[in-house]
Amino acid sequence: MRPQNDEQQMTISNDLGDIATVMSAFEGFAKNCDVPADIADRFNVVFDEMLSNIIYYGYPDDQRHEISITFKHQDRCLNVTIKDDGIAFDPFGATSPNTALPVAEREIGGLGIHLVLNMMHEAHYRREGQHNIITLVQKLE
Numbered sequence: 001m002r003p004q005n006d007e008q009q010m011t012i013s014n015d016l017g018d019i020a021t022v023m024s025a026f027e028g029f030a031k032n033c034d035v036p037a038d039i040a041d042r043f044n045v046v047f048d049e050m051l052s053n054i055i056y057y058g059y060p061d062d063q064r065h066e067i068s069i070t071f072k073h074q075d076r077c078l079n080v081t082i083k084d085d086g087i088a089f090d091p092f093g094a095t096s097p098n099t100a101l102p103v104a105e106r107e108i109g110g111l112g113i114h115l116v117l118n119m120m121h122e123a124h125y126r127r128e129g130q131h132n133i134i135t136l137v138q139k140l141e
Helices: 018-032 037-057 111-119
Strands: 005-013 066-074 077-084 122-128 131-139
Touching (some): 037 111
Antiparallel strands (some): 005 066
16 A cells, blocks of 8 residues: 545535445545555445434434535545534444343444444544534554
C-alpha cells in the first residue's frame, strides 16, 4: 500500500436511497487508495448502520436535510466523518446489548451500533452547534 494523504467529501440528503451513493463513492475512494477489500466491505456495513439510524431517527420533521460525509486516508488510517443537523444524539453512549442472552430475551436495539464499535478501531461522537459529528477510524495495518 502506497503512502497516501487523500480526502473526498460528499453531501447526501436524508433519503435512504442515498446510502447506496455513499457506498459506491467509498468503494471508488478505497480502490484509489489501495484499501484492502475486506476493510472497504467493513465500511459498507458501518455506512448502512450509521446513515440509516441518522435518517430514521434524527429528523422529526418531513423536511429535506443534508448529511455530509468525508473520507480521509492519511498515515495508514482511514477516517470517516459524518455530520448531520439532526436531533442531538450520541449513538455510542448507550449501553452495549447483552449478546450472551438468547435472542428472545434481549432488548430491541443497539446491536448495530455494537457491531460498528467492534468493526472500527475508534468511534467518536461530538455535538458542535446544531450538528452531530461522528468520527470513525480504521487503521490499515
